[in-house]
Amino acid sequence: MGELKNDELVGAEKLMSSFLRALQGEIRIAYSVLQMQNFKEAGDKVAEIAENVSSHEYQEATKRISEAISRITTGGQQATQLLKEKGLL
Numbered sequence: 001m002g003e004l005k006n007d008e009l010v011g012a013e014k015l016m017s018s019f020l021r022a023l024q025g026e027i028r029i030a031y032s033v034l035q036m037q038n039f040k041e042a043g044d045k046v047a048e049i050a051e052n053v054s055s056h057e058y059q060e061a062t063k064r065i066s067e068a069i070s071r072i073t074t075g076g077q078q079a080t081q082l083l084k085e086k087g088l089l
Contacts, residue, residue, distance in 0.1 A: 013053055020050045030075070038075030042068045 004012050024046045031039035045068035052061035083089035 016053050017050060020046055020053070024050075027072070034075070034079055036075045036078060038071045038078070042071040042075065045071065 024043055027039055027043040027046060030036075031043060045064050049061045049064045049068065052058070052064060080089065
């Protein structure tokens with residue numbers, strides 16, 4: 001996003017903000033169903049990403065995206081294992 005200018009940048013930031021809000025909603029659902037700390041932490045990271053984007057701190061946002069993905073992946077792996085143990089998957 002750092003290469004975009006003027007209206008393109010404003011539009012990209014709005015689109016990214018909308019995406020991040022939707023992602024946070026999905027993560028909240030996962031956390032409320034599974035009560036896994038990894039999903040809560042991922043949601044917190046996504047909130048930080050939204051702040052980074054609105055502050056034009058794109059490098060920091062990129063770093064936080066990696067951290068959020070890592071937490072979600074770990075949580076998903078744990079949830080999959082639990083489903084397998086219960087014979088549901």
